Amino acid sequence: MRICSFLPSTTEIVYELGLGHNLVGLTHECNYPPEVKDKQTVIMSFLDHKMLSSKEIDNLVTKNAAEGKSTYLIDNDTLKEANPDIILTQKLCEVCAVSGNQVSEAVEVLGHTPEIISLEPTTIDEIFDTINTIGEATGTQKKAKEITDSLRARVEKVRSALENERDRPRVFCLEWLEPPFVGGHWVPEMVEIAGGENGIGKPCEPSFKVTWEEIVDFAPQMLFIMPCGFDIEKTINELDVVTSKDEWFALPSTNRGEIYIVDANSYFSRPGPRIVDGLEIL
Structure with a gap:
């Protein structure tokens, strides 16, 4: 199994599921866990977030969107070398990550059609659902359930401690x-x-x-x-x-x-x- 993760969040999930050795490509933003530094980068950004101010970043993102341009670049040569059979991506926010259309076009360089899993969580529960979805796709359902059960318990601990609090800032x-x-x-x-x-x-x-x-x-x-x-x-x-x-x-x-x-x-x-x-x- 060869996995490309086009999101920092799914990279973290892949490692949580014990599949770091199956990860063959990721993005320039993937920086956790530390082991990712040894993985090849498939996606890069045209913007240098470390050097640009928030205003400069906003101006460039707005300009690119108005002109129908993406902020991100998929390295087709590296993608072809990675040769994934699973790609983890999203359609939630084109400002934050590569678009679904870009992914669909990029996979044409491969000699096969990989399984593309697009994740679009908007709530905490849906974030947990994405962990289970990746678990199902990778045959690690049991591990995924253990992770989400633990995370849900931590959420409920916070919720139960504060749900009756009247003095809410x-x-x-x-x-x-x-x-x-x-x-x-x-x-x-x-x-x-x-x-x-x-x-x-x-x-x-x-x-x-x-x-x-x-x-x-x-x-x-x-x-x-x-x-x-x-x-x-x-x-x-x-x-x-x-x-x-x-x-x-x-x-x-x-x-x-x-x-x-x-x-x-x-x-x-x-x-x-x-x-x-x-x-x-x-």
Whole structure:
């Protein structure tokens, strides 16, 4: 069995299932677990996320989308060399990963048609379902069930501890710095389970652009800064983009000292097993 993972989250799932030795190709963003450094990269990005600011990234992504261009490139030669019989991909967000159409076109270089598994989770339960789906496709159903049972138990432990909590702080999750975006998909659900009041983000729906005036009107008591694809160091380096705003000082979360920078790349952006770590962090 030869697996290509076109998502960092599915790469993590493959390793959790004990199938790291079957992984023959991944993306430039796959960085966990550490063993992935020895795997060949099949997908690359035209954007250097480490060098560009959040505003520059947004401008380029918006420009590419308007022109019908992708931000990602599939290396057909490397894909052909990898020769996968299973490809794990998604159709959830073309900003975050290669599109389904690109995958369909790329596999034409292979001498066979691999099984393409497209995963589109928007809730915590659906994230767990993707683990079971990959388990079924790879003959590791038992291991997948063990993993998801353990993850569900951890979620329920948090839920049961806080479900009757009446004093729920208003929580805003900043998923992009400039322009500001509010966290979507599973993030609003995470906030609610963790004992917070989610007021702007929409469960099961993508993140979306908001204004600082809207954030001020919501008056969050806690602010979690989690730019999609950023780690803590990258976020800190760009923090003045938000802290220099006049509106920043009008937020109750600022006055209360309830500002938290979290590792979005590891615990919030990727729909994989570590999303439960993110819930526990919240």
